[in-house]
Amino acid sequence: MAPPVSPLSGRRVVVTAGGTREPIDPVRYLGNRSSGRMGNALAFAAAQRGASVTLVTTVDAPADLRIDVIRVETAAEMNAAVRAALPGAVLLVMVAAVADYRVADVAMHKIKKQVSLTLELVPTVDILGSLAGDPLRQGVFVVGFAAETDNIDANARQKLSRKALDLVVLNDVSRPGIGMGSEDNEVTVYGTAGFVAHLSRRPKPEVAAALLDIVEERIAGVLDGMPAAVPRGLLPGSSG
Numbered sequence: 001m002a003p004p005v006s007p008l009s010g011r012r013v014v015v016t017a018g019g020t021r022e023p024i025d026p027v028r029y030l031g032n033r034s035s036g037r038m039g040n041a042l043a044f045a046a047a048q049r050g051a052s053v054t055l056v057t058t059v060d061a062p063a064d065l066r067i068d069v070i071r072v073e074t075a076a077e078m079n080a081a082v083r084a085a086l087p088g089a090v091l092l093v094m095v096a097a098v099a100d101y102r103v104a105d106v107a108m109h110k111i112k113k114q115v116s117l118t119l120e121l122v123p124t125v126d127i128l129g130s131l132a133g134d135p136l137r138q139g140v141f142v143v144g145f146a147a148e149t150d151n152i153d154a155n156a157r158q159k160l161s162r163k164a165l166d167l168v169v170l171n172d173v174s175r176p177g178i179g180m181g182s183e184d185n186e187v188t189v190y191g192t193a194g195f196v197a198h199l200s201r202r203p204k205p206e207v208a209a210a211l212l213d214i215v216e217e218r219i220a221g222v223l224d225g226m227p228a229a230v231p232r233g234l235l236p237g238s239s240g
Contacts, residue, residue, distance in 0.1 A: 007220040008212070009050030012089040014082060015043040016096035016127075018058035020075045024119065025107035032097045033180040035059065038145075039095035041208035043067050046091075049212065054085040058096070075099055075124035082127055086136050090223060091215065093143045097180065099124050132164035141219050143167045143211075149174040157190055166218070167191050169211065177201070189214060 017039020019032040036059035043055040047066040054068045055061050056078055061069040070085070072078045075098045086092065101121035111117065128144050131137045144165045146156040149172070156170035170188045173179035178186045178201055186201040189211070199210050 006049035006051075007216045007223050008046055008091065011051050011091070011223065012054070013043075013046045013051040013091045013093070014054045014056065014085045014089045015039055015046065015093045016056045016078060016082060016098075017043065017061070019097040020058055020078055020099045020124070021073050022075065022099045022102035022124065023073075023106045024103050025109065025111045027110050030099055030102065030121075032099065034097035035181045036061075036096075037183070037204050038185060038208070039093075041204045042093050042095060042211065045205065045208040045212050046093075051091075054089075056081045056085065056096070075102065075127065079125045079127045079130070083136060086140060089140055090219065091141045091143070092131075092137075093211075093215075094128055095145050097147060098127055126163075128163040128165065141166050141215065141222075143169060143215065145169045145171070147171055147173045147179060153188070153190075156188070160190055160192070167196065167215070187211075191218075 018036035019034030021029040021031045023029050036057055039055070039057060040062050043053050044062045044064060047053045047064055053066060054070065056070045056072060058072055061067060070081045072081050078096060078098060082092070100123065102124050104120040104122045128142070131142065142165050144159060144163060146159045146168050148155045148170060152170055152172050156168050159165070160168040168190050170190065171179045171185055178184050183203060184201050185204050185207045186199065187207060188198045189196040197214060199207055
């Protein structure tokens with residue numbers, strides 16, 4: 001007996017992965033410990049379900065011809081790439097660890113070692129926040145990730161509300177063995193009505209599959225009768 005067809009089959013899905021890198025000078029940058037494994041796992045899992053996947057990433061991507069990979073470095077570049085990929089998509093999974101700040105004035109030459117150094121930091125673009133209420137987001141189910149170390153549940157639910165997400169996936173990155181840079185993850189999922197599910201510690205590909213199961217339950221009815229995805233390469237203005 002053939003397995004059931006996924007609601008994501010033939011639909012466009014956008015996933016982000018990795019940590020953005022905000023330049024200080026030509027050789028240094030502000031970054032974080034994100035490995036991109038969770039985002040890669042979600043992109044691969046969506047492709048396995050028949051989705052047309054665009055992966056916007058700062059790290060090496062899965063070697064899978066079903067995934068359209070867009071490499072970026074900074075928050076601004078990721079924001080532009082996500083916005084370019086969203087038309088026609090039904091799902092955005094924002095896994096990437098986007099830097100909160102960037103250097104106000106990037107040095108044109110390598111900064112030499114000094115007794116002390118002060119950098120002026122300014123906020124980066126809030127990718128998810130900027131999409132809240134934007135017509136570009138209409139018809140897109142949006143999932144955000146919240147990597148937290150304290151007041152984790154409250155902080156995650158605040159992010160869900162503040163950025164008008166459909167789901168937020170919380171992971172406690174203060175715990176060893178899960179989260180950034182780890183092979184495993186353990187997450188709690190919240191929706192607009194509150195607690196949805198807790199996924200106990202397991203390899204990230206298994207977390208990805210379970211998360212897509214949750215998403216599919218929520219969007220299956222909405223997708224009925226909607227046309228299938230247009231491959232990204234056929235969208236107006238796309239270079240493939």
